Amino acid sequence: MEPKNIEQLLKNAKFKHLSEETLVSYRDSQLDELGLALADAHLELCVICEQRLDFLKEEAEALQSYEVTEEDRVSIREIVRKLEPQTKATDYIQTEIQRLRSHIENLLVAWITPFSQPVRRGASHGDVIWRYQSKDGLLRAWAVLEQKSASLIVHFSSPELAWEGARIRFRLGPFSKEVTLQREEDSGVAARIEIPARQRARNMADISIEVV
Numbered sequence: 001m002e003p004k005n006i007e008q009l010l011k012n013a014k015f016k017h018l019s020e021e022t023l024v025s026y027r028d029s030q031l032d033e034l035g036l037a038l039a040d041a042h043l044e045l046c047v048i049c050e051q052r053l054d055f056l057k058e059e060a061e062a063l064q065s066y067e068v069t070e071e072d073r074v075s076i077r078e079i080v081r082k083l084e085p086q087t088k089a090t091d092y093i094q095t096e097i098q099r100l101r102s103h104i105e106n107l108l109v110a111w112i113t114p115f116s117q118p119v120r121r122g123a124s125h126g127d128v129i130w131r132y133q134s135k136d137g138l139l140r141a142w143a144v145l146e147q148k149s150a151s152l153i154v155h156f157s158s159p160e161l162a163w164e165g166a167r168i169r170f171r172l173g174p175f176s177k178e179v180t181l182q183r184e185e186d187s188g189v190a191a192r193i194e195i196p197a198r199q200r201a202r203n204m205a206d207i208s209i210e211v212v
Contacts, residue, residue: 018042018049027056096162101211103139104168107132108209115204150197156181159188169210173201178212 018026018039025031026039043050110132129152130143140157156168158181166181170193181189201207 016042017046018052020052023049023053023056027053027060092162096160097166097211100139100160100163100166103134104209104211106134107139107141108207111207112205115207146194150200152195152197152200154193154195156191156193157188158190161186161189164189167212169208169212171208173199173203173206175199175201 022031022035022039025035031039043053111130114130128142128144130141132141133139138158138160141155143152143154145151146153152172154170154172156179161183163181164183166189167178168181168191169178170176172195175195177193179191179193181191184190195201
């Protein structure tokens with residue numbers, strides 16, 4: 001590096017505070033020759049960084065001299081013990097959400113396949129126009145064309161209580177709504193979505209269902 005460039009770096013170093021990383025490297029004698037010169041140039045004029053360096057030195061000395069007592073070990077084990085159930089609970093919830101998502105993906109295929117075909121005629125109000133049940137029986141769904149209001153009502157049902165509280169975002173054409181799977185006594189969980197007649201999709205295959 002040219003002498004003029006080094007001189008400019010030294011001037012700049014006098015006015016810019018040193019980073020925590022630089023101070024730690026200075027304390028541990030890990031700076032190269034140029035880095036050391038820049039740090040020295042700044043520390044000669046900056047009381048703030050000098051105090052920060054003193055603090056880092058005291059901190060390192062305290063850590064070196066500190067001995068972990070049996071009381072410390074007991075406290076650490078207690079903290080870990082309290083954290084473990086939370087971690088396991090989080091992992092369990094994520095696993096159940098993934099299971100539900102997998103079932104919803106299969107449900108979507110079962111919905112889109114028939115509704116991608118030419119419109120079927122003959123369905124009257126009050127009819128179940130679509131029905132689904134997973135192979136393992138953990139997810140059932142059906143759609144009913146309401147007799148009085150001509151609304152389309154989609155039902156979800158499952159005996160899997162672990163899915164209680166799961167949020168489902170349902171979209172069919174322009175209609176969109178979020179519902180929660182709620183417990184029905186001890187028989188399982190269920191949710192119900194009512195799509196008003198004026199918002200019913202012309203293209204029934206234009207659907208998306210997400211677990212959120």
